[in-house]
Amino acid sequence: MAEGLLLSEDEFHQGIYELKELSDRIGDLWVLASEKSSKFLSKRVIQYLPLCPEQTDDSPRDEIAVLEKEESLETLSDLEITATETSERILCSCEYHIIFSSSYGVPVLYFNFYKQDGSLLKLNDVWSTIPDAFNDRLIEEKWTFITQQEHPIRHKPFFHLHPCHTGQLMKASSSLSTSNTPLEYIIRWMSSIAPVVHLNVPMKYAHFLPDGTPG
Amino acid sequence: MASKEEKLLQFSPFSSALDTGFWHQLTQLKLDVFQLDDAPQPLTGYFFNGDASGIPSHLNLDYNAFQPNFKVPIRHFPSRGFIKNTNTLNDFKTIDKRNLLDTTGKEIWQSIVSGEALENPTLLSRFLLLTFADLKKYNFFYWFAFPALCAPEKITVKERKKINQVLTDEQVEQLLIAYDKEFLPKHVAFFLGKKTKTSFLLAPLKYFDDFYSGDDEFFLCVCDPCNLDDYPGWPLRVFLTLAAYHWSEKLGGVAKVLCLRDRFKEGVRSVDHSLVFTVDLPSISHLTESPRCIGWEKNERGKLGPRIVNLGPSMDPSRLAESAVDLNLKLMRWRLLPSLDLDLISETRCLLLGAGTLGCNVARSLMAWGVRTITFVDNGSVSYSNPVRQTLFTFEDSMNGGRPKAECAAESLRKIFPGVRTEGHVFSIPMPGHSVTDGTKDHVKRDVERLEHLIEDHDAVFLLMDTRESRWLPTLIATAKTKIVINAALGFDTFLVVRHGVRLPQRAVAMETSEKASLTQSISGHQLGCYFCNDVVAPGDSTRDRTLDQQCTVARPGLSMMTSALAVELLISLLTHPQRGQAPADIRSKDEELNVDTECPLGLVPHQIRGFLSRFNLLMPTGQAFDQCTACSNIVVEEYRKKGFEFLLNAFNEPSYLEDLTGLSEMHLSTMDEEVWGFSDDEEM
Ligand SMILES: [Zn+2]
Numbered sequence: 001m002a003e004g005l006l007l008s009e010d011e012f013h014q015g016i017y018e019l020k021e022l023s024d025r026i027g028d029l030w031v032l033a034s035e036k037s038s039k040f041l042s043k044r045v046i047q048y049l050p051l052c053p054e055q056t057d058d059s060p061r062d063e064i065a066v067l068e069k070e071e072s073l074e075t076l077s078d079l080e081i082t083a084t085e086t087s088e089r090i091l092c093s094c095e096y097h098i099i100f101s102s103s104y105g106v107p108v109l110y111f112n113f114y115k116q117d118g119s120l121l122k123l124n125d126v127w128s129t130i131p132d133a134f135n136d137r138l139i140e141e142k143w144t145f146i147t148q149q150e151h152p153i154r155h156k157p158f159f160h161l162h163p164c165h166t167g168q169l170m171k172a173s174s175s176l177s178t179s180n181t182p183l184e185y186i187i188r189w190m191s192s193i194a195p196v197v198h199l200n201v202p203m204k205y206a207h208f209l210p211d212g213t214p215g
Numbered sequence: 216m217a218s219k220e221e222k223l224l225q226f227s228p229f230s231s232a233l234d235t236g237f238w239h240q241l242t243q244l245k246l247d248v249f250q251l252d253d254a255p256q257p258l259t260g261y262f263f264n265g266d267a268s269g270i271p272s273h274l275n276l277d278y279n280a281f282q283p284n285f286k287v288p289i290r291h292f293p294s295r296g297f298i299k300n301t302n303t304l305n306d307f308k309t310i311d312k313r314n315l316l317d318t319t320g321k322e323i324w325q326s327i328v329s330g331e332a333l334e335n336p337t338l339l340s341r342f343l344l345l346t347f348a349d350l351k352k353y354n355f356f357y358w359f360a361f362p363a364l365c366a367p368e369k370i371t372v373k374e375r376k377k378i379n380q381v382l383t384d385e386q387v388e389q390l391l392i393a394y395d396k397e398f399l400p401k402h403v404a405f406f407l408g409k410k411t412k413t414s415f416l417l418a419p420l421k422y423f424d425d426f427y428s429g430d431d432e433f434f435l436c437v438c439d440p441c442n443l444d445d446y447p448g449w450p451l452r453v454f455l456t457l458a459a460y461h462w463s464e465k466l467g468g469v470a471k472v473l474c475l476r477d478r479f480k481e482g483v484r485s486v487d488h489s490l491v492f493t494v495d496l497p498s499i500s501h502l503t504e505s506p507r508c509i510g511w512e513k514n515e516r517g518k519l520g521p522r523i524v525n526l527g528p529s530m531d532p533s534r535l536a537e538s539a540v541d542l543n544l545k546l547m548r549w550r551l552l553p554s555l556d557l558d559l560i561s562e563t564r565c566l567l568l569g570a571g572t573l574g575c576n577v578a579r580s581l582m583a584w585g586v587r588t589i590t591f592v593d594n595g596s597v598s599y600s601n602p603v604r605q606t607l608f609t610f611e612d613s614m615n616g617g618r619p620k621a622e623c624a625a626e627s628l629r630k631i632f633p634g635v636r637t638e639g640h641v642f643s644i645p646m647p648g649h650s651v652t653d654g655t656k657d658h659v660k661r662d663v664e665r666l667e668h669l670i671e672d673h674d675a676v677f678l679l680m681d682t683r684e685s686r687w688l689p690t691l692i693a694t695a696k697t698k699i700v701i702n703a704a705l706g707f708d709t710f711l712v713v714r715h716g717v718r719l720p721q722r723a724v725a726m727e728t729s730e731k732a733s734l735t736q737s738i739s740g741h742q743l744g745c746y747f748c749n750d751v752v753a754p755g756d757s758t759r760d761r762t763l764d765q766q767c768t769v770a771r772p773g774l775s776m777m778t779s780a781l782a783v784e785l786l787i788s789l790l791t792h793p794q795r796g797q798a799p800a801d802i803r804s805k806d807e808e809l810n811v812d813t814e815c816p817l818g819l820v821p822h823q824i825r826g827f828l829s830r831f832n833l834l835m836p837t838g839q840a841f842d843q844c845t846a847c848s849n850i851v852v853e854e855y856r857k858k859g860f861e862f863l864l865n866a867f868n869e870p871s872y873l874e875d876l877t878g879l880s881e882m883h884l885s886t887m888d889e890e891v892w893g894f895s896d897d898e899e900m
Binding site: 120 | 266480481
């Protein structure tokens with residue numbers, strides 16, 4: 001089914017343990033999560049995403065308006081500092097999970113972007129946040145295609161990058177280097193997909209690759 | 216950078232940042248554990264002093280917030296709180312919010328006075344969350360408070376500097392080494408610091424007495440989630456209350472505060488944006504009562520009020536199923552057929568006449584294509600033999616005389632996919648040759664009108680009934696109303712799927728006989744024949760003439776699935792063709808067809824598909840509309856338009872009426888289709 005350069009589950013575990021150690025050393029925020037006997041890497045970052053804030057939804061705002069009038073509570077602070085959302089950006093919690101796919105034998109990135117109230121960005125919105133530079137690739141290269149899926153461990157909707165071409169991609173990008181440890185595999189893979197989904201992968205990771213480039 | 220003018224120290228408040236996982240967990244706990252218990256439940260949130268420039272300070276609650284042993288993520292700091300989830304919206308509105316906040320304020324004050332907060336500084340960072348979860352509509356009302364005690368009442372800033380105006384690079388390095396060793400791994404956000412002649416030292420709050428010496432420059436240190444150049448973040452506020460209570464006198468009413476901001480960019484650490492404030496810190500050790508407490512968060516409109524979030528799209532299982540089904544189809548389009556118009560397909564309203572084997576399987580295939588409106592008409596009930604072949608029914612449906620098929624099929628569709636709009640109508644379709652008496656006339660008239668309305672309200676009609684003659688009336692009505700008709704019929708191991716010609720709307724009855732197809736390439740859609748164009752015998756009571764053998768015949772079990780699938784795929788191809796119902800039927804030879812560029816993105820749109828299962832063979836013949844057809848010819852359609860039910864009554868009652876009208880009787884028995892199409896698609900006769 002899957003082709004190209006693959007990982008075993010043990011190699012994946014070794015890779016994510018080592019990546020977690022590296023992450024700690026360079027101030028990245030990956031956390032080893034363990035849920036329902038599955039181990040995966042998880043990271044949560046608050047950042048602005050390039051997206052217009054939408055105003056309309058079907059919640060009963062009238063109820064809130066009544067409360068606003070009735071309450072006579074002291075204000076929290078005389079200092080008004082709120083998120084500066086403009087017409088081009090929106091503050092989001094971005095949650096990333098790196099999970100092993102045993103059917104494809106590759107790591108898979110699951111992610112969700114939440115607005116501050118916890119509501120999920122819609123798939124169309126996620127597509128529209130993808131940097132322009134990747135639009136052509138998105139249309140042409142199916143492997144970068146972002147879609148919505150049930151999270152394999154939490155069984156809730158998450159976005160993910162389909163793993164069906166990861167093996168081939170990794171084979172192509174690693175053919176230049178001599179060795180390929182699980183850690184190197186995961187760093188290369190992560191670096192190649194990260195920009196599409198606003199995941200920051202510090203250049204410093206590349207220092208731990210034999211040829212010094214993230215692929 | 217240093218500013219000398221004295222002004223009040225102001226704090227940048229937290230804003231709350233939740234994720235869907237948190238709301239999922241709350242929902243699950245409410246349903247399984249809390250139920251009607253609205254006692255406050257403990258929660259853990261966290262904040263961060265390492266955000267990128269421009270990010271406002273935020274307190275996060277995530278999927279793990281309810282876990283008792285939740286360890287906050289690396290480089291983050293815990294905030295302990297509780298959630299008060301009310302049972303009703305009214306409780307949410309009327310609960311005494313001042314009292315709720317004061318309760319937490321008193322706890323904080325108590326932990327300061329008792330010294331407990333010196334041992335466990337996490338007690339300084341608290342929050343509370345008031346919620347009401349409307350789980351029917353997936354609306355969550357919520358309101359955060361980040362409690363702060365108003366003591367000292369006023370704190371003035373004497374001086375504000377950047378860290379590197381106060382500490383040398385070496386001292387900063389010493390600070391970070393101690394911080395990384397003692398405080399960061401334990402997620403402790405509050406500690407003490409001092410600059411001696413030789414180094415920079417840190418200590419936990421509880422060691423103040425040993426650590427503080429009047430000689431060294433002393434700092435209250437806080438991990439500061441704020442990113443602003445001029446202001447500290449919220450956690451400092453309660454910390455200063457503690458310091459004013461315990462240490463103000465020793466410090467001589469003045470304190471230096473180090474707001475540690477610790478950011479990594481591209482793997483390189485920077486604390487340069489950390490601030491050092493020198494502030495007046497009047498003593499509050501004389502206070503015996505808990506100071507007043509403030510801290511309710513403003514909502515997104517800047518008002519002191521709750522927020523509301525609707526999570527229907529990501530929590531309501533029906534809506535999740537709907538979007539997953541849509542997404543599946545969109546994936547197919549994205550990857551293989553970019554020009555496919557899925558909206559057009561999903562908006563096509565389909566009327567299924569017959570809810571037997573063909574009806575059940577056609578409905579399933581339509582649903583798989585994202586069709587959202589599916590209506591059944593059937594007069595039968597589910598019998599014991601049905602469920603194994605008729606894929607929308609189960610054994611239970613066949614018990615106690617059996618449930619009406621049309622209603623049962625609709626209900627079953629909704630169970631499979633709640634996003635479908637479906638109805639079942641239980642009535643029989645009037646047939647030619649089945650005479651109507653005065654006693655039954657009104658009833659038949661009502662059924663005819665019902666059928667006329669249903670056909671009017673749908674875009675495509677599937678003819679999937681048991682008998683040949685029951686297809687006559689819907690064929691006629693649909694022709695008159697220029698609707699798409701897909702007709703599927705089964706023999707024992709043969710089948711026919713045919714799309715009827717759709718007359719051009721502007722001249723629906725003006726199909727000229729001279730307009731014969733140029734028999735070279737194709738026949739246009741409006742010239743194509745109907746199911747009856749191939750027959751030269753008008754539909755009559757076919758059950759009457761049939762031999763017992765024929766009546767008991769049932770189709771090979773797989774045949775219905777194949778036929779249903781092809782019927783649906785034919786409709787989809789037709790809908791996808793730019794000319795829709797008027798799409799021409801290709802009459803090239805089979806080999807040519809395979810290589811031809813098609814206008815429809817899905818390929819050819821044949822007129823008929825005839826299958827012969829004994830040979831596993833398919834043919835795609837094309838037939839022109841027959842100008843003496845008893846169901847679709849102009850003369851019949853015109854009579855029906857002019858005389859309506861009166862005309863139909865004649866057709867129902869007089870066996871030779873249709874033949875006489877069309878002139879067919881002259882040719883009676885001259886030809887006969889060799890395959891007996893349309894005698895049974897059901898094992899019940
Ligand atoms: Zn006809």
